[in-house]
Amino acid sequence: MSQQDQRDSSRGDGDSIRDRFLARRRFLMLSGSVAGVGVLAGCGGTTEEGTATETDTEAPTPTSQPEPTATETETETETAEPEQPSLAERYPGLRILSPEPENAEAAERATYGDYITPREEHYIRNHYPTPDIEESEWAVSLTGLVDSEIDLSMEEIKRSFSTESITHTMQCAGNGRSYFEPQVGGNQWTFGAVGNTVWTGTPVSEILEYYGAETSDGYFLTVMGGEHPEGEDVFTRSIPMEKVMDDTLLAYNMNGAPLASDHGFPVRLLVPGWFGCNNIKWVNRMHVMETMVIGDEWEEPGAPEDGQRTYTHWQQYSYRVVPEEDTRAEHYEDIPVYDTREQMERTDEIRNAYMYDQVEKSIIAYPGEEQTVTPSPSGTIEVIGVAWAGDDAVESVEVSTDGGETWGDAEFFGPVGEATGWRQFRYVWENPEPGEHMLASRATDERGYAQPATISAPEDQIRGIENDMYPWNQGGYGENAYESLAVTCTVEEQ
Numbered sequence: 205m206s207q208q209d210q211r212d213s214s215r216g217d218g219d220s221i222r223d224r225f226l227a228r229r230r231f232l233m234l235s236g237s238v239a240g241v242g243v244l245a246g247c248g249g250t251t252e253e254g255t256a257t258e259t260d261t262e263a264p265t266p267t268s269q270p271e272p273t274a275t276e277t278e279t280e281t282e283t284a285e286p287e288q289p290s291l292a293e294r295y296p297g298l299r300i301l302s303p304e305p306e307n308a309e310a311a312e313r314a315t316y317g318d319y320i321t322p323r324e325e326h327y328i329r330n331h332y333p334t335p336d337i338e339e340s341e342w343a344v345s346l347t348g349l350v351d352s353e354i355d356l357s358m359e360e361i362k363r364s365f366s367t368e369s370i371t372h373t374m375q376c377a378g379n380g381r382s383y384f385e386p387q388v389g390g391n392q393w394t395f396g397a398v399g400n401t402v403w404t405g406t407p408v409s410e411i412l413e414y415y416g417a418e419t420s421d422g423y424f425l426t427v428m429g430g431e432h433p434e435g436e437d438v439f440t441r442s443i444p445m446e447k448v449m450d451d452t453l454l455a456y457n458m459n460g461a462p463l464a465s466d467h468g469f470p471v472r473l474l475v476p477g478w479f480g481c482n483n484i485k486w487v488n489r490m491h492v493m494e495t496m497v498i499g500d501e502w503e504e505p506g507a508p509e510d511g512q513r514t515y516t517h518w519q520q521y522s523y524r525v526v527p528e529e530d531t532r533a534e535h536y537e538d539i540p541v542y543d544t545r546e547q548m549e550r551t552d553e554i555r556n557a558y559m560y561d562q563v564e565k566s567i568i569a570y571p572g573e574e575q576t577v578t579p580s581p582s583g584t585i586e587v588i589g590v591a592w593a594g595d596d597a598v599e600s601v602e603v604s605t606d607g608g609e610t611w612g613d614a615e616f617f618g619p620v621g622e623a624t625g626w627r628q629f630r631y632v633w634e635n636p637e638p639g640e641h642m643l644a645s646r647a648t649d650e651r652g653y654a655q656p657a658t659i660s661a662p663e664d665q666i667r668g669i670e671n672d673m674y675p676w677n678q679g680g681y682g683e684n685a686y687e688s689l690a691v692t693c694t695v696e697e698q
């Protein structure tokens with residue numbers, strides 16, 4: 205069955221939830237009571253039917269939009285939409301990289317002094333404008349290797365299955381990209397595209413089991429976002445079934461509150477411990493399959509123009525460790541190991557690692573960059589920060605107060621949650637000398653993998669972490685060298 209046929213068959217039955225939504229929407233339209241109906245989705249992930257359609261005038265406009273129907277235009281002019289506060293007004297703790305699409309990171313290192321990152325300080329990474337979605341109109345379709353293809357309403361997702369919470373350190377794979385030399389393209393994230401929050405939602409495993417999906421190891425759940433403007437690649441990731449069945453959620457709640465639109469309202473995928481890109485926002489389709497999305501079948505259907513990669517772009521071309529010498533990443537149907545660090549150890553089998561499970565990393569929150577600090581009455585300075593290693597636990601953190609020459613052990617403090625949330629650390633710096641110092645932190649995970657010192661040069665052409673160097677790569681992904689996050693501070697005379 206081709207992908208197109210599968211989509212068509214998922215729309216075929218006369219009384220699907222989607223049909224009921226359409227009927228209700230039509231009714232509301234006719235009765236004139238529809239006000240700012242959000243994106244009409246649950247459309248089996250098609251690109252032919254508009255997704256990011258009705259945005260108000262203040263909201264970012266997609267680069268290309270489907271023609272609005274007469275009815276929609278009338279409805280829009282009749283309804284005065286309330287003005288949306290700007291990104292900066294909504295998130296005072298963020299440094300804005302681009303207002304449209306919204307990209308912003310934590311502005312201060314002080315964000316990394318707390319266990320839970322408040323919403324106002326959690327980074328935002330969008331490839332396309334944030335869609336304006338009406339929860340009651342939204343559906344997530346389940347297609348592919350399942351007993352019956354269906355559309356799930358938000359009500360069913362929330363109420364028909366169990367509810368679970370998990371702490372997850374989410375980091376954009378591009379965090380630290382600005383430290384690559386020579387510079388690579390894309391948003392120049394420094395340290396701030398990472399945050400630790402509590403996510404609540406439905407275990408995807410329960411949904412898959414209930415609808416008779418193929419859930420054996422080796423299969424994939426390909427998950428798609430519904431916000432791409434017409435003609436743009438669908439934000440799609442293929443998540444290995446082992447991980448899906450282990451702890452992946454369809455999350456609708458962040459830090460105990462409903463998701464903000466920017467973070468994926470009404471529902472996003474939450475892949476604990478894995479790089480941000482896997483955590484698809486505004487999910488509208490989940491497709492069970494034997495391989496990752498790859499090849500023509502996933503590029504042509506629905507591709508409005510030549511050169512469009514539709515479903516494969518964000519899985520196969522982007523989010524890969526591509527050294528200077530490669531023209532592009534090698535595409536695979538499956539790989540023998542998913543952990544990103546382990547992929548980078550097996551570069552004979554996996555030429556360009558995929559950004560899945562996050563690599564070990566840490567950041568100092570205090571003292572901050574260029575900060576002048578005064579020792580305590582007993583003559584010490586407490587260095588604090590956080591460390592994480594994807595879905596592996598952090599084993600230890602060391603701190604250097606002389607730019608990496610010598611190291612001392614830090615100790616953990618603060619709440620202990622799942623391994624997928626970060627750990628807070630403190631290091632008591634005894635008898636700091638007045639003057640300037642360079643501080644660094646180095647995390648080691650439970651498998652013994654430690655942060656390297658530096659980023660390699662492109663000429664090194666390395667594909668994994670070698671000789672204490674993180675591989676320079678064309679996309680600037682996965683950076684975790686401790687020197688790039690070192691802070692310079694000045695100790696004052698007591």
Ligand SMILES: Nc1nc2c(c(=O)[nH]1)N[C@H]1C(S)=C(S)[C@@H](COP(=O)(O)O)O[C@H]1N2
Binds near residue numbers: 480482
């Ligand atoms: N549909 C969709 N999902 C998406 C993205 C996107 O652009 N579209 N960006 C991804 C990337 S690259 C990251 S790092 C995280 C960011 O999540 P946040 O904005 O909630 O921090 O969302 C991921 N999910």
Ligand SMILES: [Mo]
Binds near residue numbers: 376377480481
């Ligand atoms: Mo990202």
